[in-house]
Amino acid sequence: xxxxxAGKAAGDPCxxxxxDLRCGLWQRPERPACCGGLQASEExxxxxxxxxxxxxxxxxxxxxxxx
Numbered sequence: 763x764x765x766x767x768a769g770k771a772a773g774d775p776c777x778x779x780x781x782d783l784r785c786g787l788w789q790r791p792e793r794p795a796c797c798g799g800l801q802a803s804e805e806x807x808x809x810x811x812x813x814x815x816x817x818x819x820x821x822x823x824x825x826x827x828x829x
Contacts, residue, residue, distance in 0.1 A: 763794050772822035 763770060764787060765777030777785040787793035807814045 763796075764792050772826060773819065 768778060776785075781785050785793070785797065787797070806817050808817060
């Protein structure tokens with residue numbers, strides 16, 4: 763993943779976020795499939811940014827590899 767040569771840890775912000783928290787790789791060929799395939803929904807976005815981040819943290823927890 764661009765900007766994350768060793769992978770991105772859950773909870774860490776993406777290195778490709780711009781100052782206004784937008785994707786710096788939007789519509790660029792190097793944008794990873796995992797980002798391009800993410801389909802935002804009302805359930806995912808919630809009422810505000812905090813709700814969206816909470817939902818994403820939940821997804822990261824339930825999909826984390828077992829250690």
